[in-house]
Each structure stands twice: as C-alpha cells, then as structure tokens.
Amino acid sequence: MYSMRRWSAKHANKLHHLYSGVESTLYKAAPLLEKIGYDKLEKPFMAVEKVTKGLLFDSQSCGQCTLGSTGMSCPMNCPKTIRNGPCGGVRPNGKCEVKPDMDCVWVVAWEGTQNMPPKEQAIHIVQPALDSRKKGTSAWLREVRLKRQEKAKANASQ
Amino acid sequence: MYFEDEPNPGENLPILPGHVSAGRFERVLRAGQFAVTAEIAPPDSADPQEVYDRAEVFDGYVDAINATDGSGANCHMSSVAMCALLAHKGYSMIMQVSCRDRNRIAIQGDVLGASAMGVSNILCLSGDGVQSGDHPEAKPVFDLDCMSSLSMLKGMRDQKQFLSGRKLTKPPEVFLGAAANPFAPPFDYRPHRLAKKVAAGAQFVQTQYCFDIEMLENYMKKVVDMGLHEKVFILPGVGPLASARAAEWIRSNVAGVHIPDAIIKRLAGAENQKQEGINICTDMINAIKDMQGVHGVHIMAYRMEYAVAEIVEKSGVLGNRKPWYPTRDIA
Ligand code: SF4
Numbered sequence: 001m002y003s004m005r006r007w008s009a010k011h012a013n014k015l016h017h018l019y020s021g022v023e024s025t026l027y028k029a030a031p032l033l034e035k036i037g038y039d040k041l042e043k044p045f046m047a048v049e050k051v052t053k054g055l056l057f058d059s060q061s062c063g064q065c066t067l068g069s070t071g072m073s074c075p076m077n078c079p080k081t082i083r084n085g086p087c088g089g090v091r092p093n094g095k096c097e098v099k100p101d102m103d104c105v106w107v108v109a110w111e112g113t114q115n116m117p118p119k120e121q122a123i124h125i126v127q128p129a130l131d132s133r134k135k136g137t138s139a140w141l142r143e144v145r146l147k148r149q150e151k152a153k154a155n156a157s158q
Numbered sequence: 159m160y161f162e163d164e165p166n167p168g169e170n171l172p173i174l175p176g177h178v179s180a181g182r183f184e185r186v187l188r189a190g191q192f193a194v195t196a197e198i199a200p201p202d203s204a205d206p207q208e209v210y211d212r213a214e215v216f217d218g219y220v221d222a223i224n225a226t227d228g229s230g231a232n233c234h235m236s237s238v239a240m241c242a243l244l245a246h247k248g249y250s251m252i253m254q255v256s257c258r259d260r261n262r263i264a265i266q267g268d269v270l271g272a273s274a275m276g277v278s279n280i281l282c283l284s285g286d287g288v289q290s291g292d293h294p295e296a297k298p299v300f301d302l303d304c305m306s307s308l309s310m311l312k313g314m315r316d317q318k319q320f321l322s323g324r325k326l327t328k329p330p331e332v333f334l335g336a337a338a339n340p341f342a343p344p345f346d347y348r349p350h351r352l353a354k355k356v357a358a359g360a361q362f363v364q365t366q367y368c369f370d371i372e373m374l375e376n377y378m379k380k381v382v383d384m385g386l387h388e389k390v391f392i393l394p395g396v397g398p399l400a401s402a403r404a405a406e407w408i409r410s411n412v413a414g415v416h417i418p419d420a421i422i423k424r425l426a427g428a429e430n431q432k433q434e435g436i437n438i439c440t441d442m443i444n445a446i447k448d449m450q451g452v453h454g455v456h457i458m459a460y461r462m463e464y465a466v467a468e469i470v471e472k473s474g475v476l477g478n479r480k481p482w483y484p485t486r487d488i489a
Contacts (some may be wrong), residue, residue, distance in 0.1 A: 123350075
C-alpha cells in the first residue's frame, strides 16, 4: 500500500526487528518445516507473506528480499527496479524521475536507514543481480532454507 | 602526451603493470595528468562518415570520448557500433552501457565484442526511464542496475568468467567507469553511493552537469574525507548552455540536472547568450580543476560540440599537452 511506505520507513528499526524476528522464529521451526516439506509450504507461506509485506512495504514479492538493506522500502517499486540506491534522476523534491507523483523509493529508503542502527545499515552493501526465477516465491522460506544449507555445509566440513 | 610504445592507430597499447586496460585514457589518468573527456552524440544514420565527423571536432582536445547509449531514452546509432568505428581509427572510447535496453546476456556479449574491437573503457549506467524518450511505449528491461552490471563486468575481467560462472578464454580488458550525480537528492547519501560503486568495480566516475560549485564542493569534501578520491578517478561533468531559455527547458525537462537561478540570470543578462554559456562552462572548469580529489573534467556539449575546443583552450587545463588524435603524429 503506497500510503504505508513512509510510515514503514519511519518505523524501519522496529519493523526490521520484527522482520528479523519472523525469520529467526521460522529458522527455529525449520526441522518441523522440513518434515512437512518446503514445497508444500510454499503456497500458504507465500499467501501470508504477500499480504503482510504487501500491506506494510508494498512488497512486489521478488523472492529475494532486501528490505533490511533498504530501510524497509521495497526497491522493486522503483520503476527501474534499482536495488542499489537512487538513480541520478531523482527530482529536487525527492519524487521519482519516472513517476512524478511517487516519492523516490530510495529517498524513502535512505530516510528509513537513518532510523536503523549503523551496523544494520546494509544499504552500503552491493546487492547482486536479481534472479528473476524467484519472483512470486516466498523469501522467508528461501532464507530459512539457505541458512539451513549453510549450516549443514559448515557441519559437514568440520 | 606521447607514449614511447605508441602503436598504430586501431591497435591497442600494451597493458602497463598496475593497469587493467590497453587504452590511453587509463594511462593519462594513472600518469597523474588532468584528463579531459567529451561526449559524442550518436547520429540517426547508418553512415560511418557522420560518426567520424562528429569525433573530429574534438581532435587534440580530449583524452577519451564517451559514446552514449540511447541517452534520454532516444533511439540513435548504438554505442557499441560507434565505439568500434572510432576505436578502429585509434580514438580512446568510453562505451556507455545502460541497463534499460539490454539484459545480462546482451550486455556481456556486447562488452566482449567491444573489447575485441579495441574498446578499452566501459561506463555502466542504469539509464534514463523510457518515458523521457521518443519511444515511451517501449518495454524497459532493467534486468540489472548500474551496480550489478559493474560487478558483473569486473567479474568478467578479473575472474575471467560470465556471471553464470562459465569461463572466458580471453577476458575483456576494460577500465570500468560509472556515473554520479552529486546534484540530486538524497544529497548526504550520494558520497556513500559513490563508495558503493567503487566497491562494485568503478575505477573512474563522471558526474552529471555541474552548474553549482558549492554543491560540488560539499560533495567532494565528503568524498575526500571518505578517502574515495584515492580509489577512483573523478571527472566532474560540465557543459555549455545555449541560452537562458534552453537552460529553463533543461531544468524542467531533463532528469537530474540542477541549474541554479543565478546561472539563468547570468545567461539572460548577456548580449550573446551562446558565448556566455561557453564562458560559464569555462568558469566552471576553472573552479573545479583545483578542487581536491578531482582528476579531470567531462564536457557534455550537446549540440554545441564545436565549442569544446574553445572551452578547453580557454580553461588551459591541458597546459601544453596535446592529446592523441589520428593525424597528430603525422608530420
Ligand atoms: S527516482 Fe528513485 S524510484 Fe524513481 S527510478 Fe530513480 S531510483 Fe527509482
């Protein structure tokens, strides 16, 4: 929801904690999730994720969430889908070059970032190219899966 | 500047230790010279002669020429073709690569091809939105952004592989650049954005038009404080305005260009506005050239390309250095 974007950026810090909280809870529940099977969970998870993130962040469900690095402003609302900061076309009033009625996603992101503690300001990290196959899939499940795989790898190499 | 190992035009220079490219632009910068680059407008034509004519006006005044890639989202001859034609003549080309029209498959292919044809510098841009050009109904691509495209090309050069991990038999030996706009919000984030571009692989950066010295000073101060000027060559952008009316138009229609009222007033009050535009540009260069952290200047003289010679001459930034051009060394 567009009207929520600024609010979410203002409360970026709390929302970021909430968001990380959801992720870590899911991670704790991973053994259970694995028993059920990630594939079976994809649909219901995506439904919840879409509604909550859609409402709060106007999330476009790219499946590779970077909200933590964007002051909780979804970069996929940028008409150029830039995932690494504002383009050179931002208007003097902070509005978007392409959509003059919309606040530049990255102006909002920078505001949001300043409401987060410095060590959590991942806006300074280069985000890699997007994998367009992941669009419309659950970023939460993907995170949990990735973390589990990493851990399994680490355990195996010990 | 003359190099001992000056090759025949169209053949690349040997790559010096510590350099990444076979081009003269990187050499000029790494030799500590104040570099001058200019922008060439690609023709709406399939005639190579038009390309040569457009380059010739810069002969003896610039170290490298930017070939724009559908700038303003308008359709013209492609930057890769312009660069290939001119690199063949020996010019040092900066190929602009925008993410608006091509995905990662096309960009990587073009960069390999360009490098094979003697292009030594690539400048990664996100690109203007299609709404600003002559084909607003086109589908924007934006598969990558300037940052991910920089790191992809750096990977091709240094890791010798495509983004997919597939190996290259010969990597593109290119000097990588990016654009910066210190004159658009969010201002305090802009230096951080430059840092990010450096981290992604940018080795030189050219900025949007500067008409506001104070704003550039503030930006450069932060850039120097962050030590970025030691990691990246910085060439602020300048350009002549044709008239007060043109300036008004640019200000309200070209994304990201900031022109203060004082500049417009100065133009409006001049008897010969075009000449005043050239004078303002020269003044800008004079104010910029001694700023800490500045390594050169990028002149964008759209539709006033002929003025570049006068601007460079009057600003005196080249001293008695004569940049290479096809007939320079022919006695
Ligand atoms: S102005 Fe902001 S939201 Fe609009 S295209 Fe540029 S970066 Fe994206």
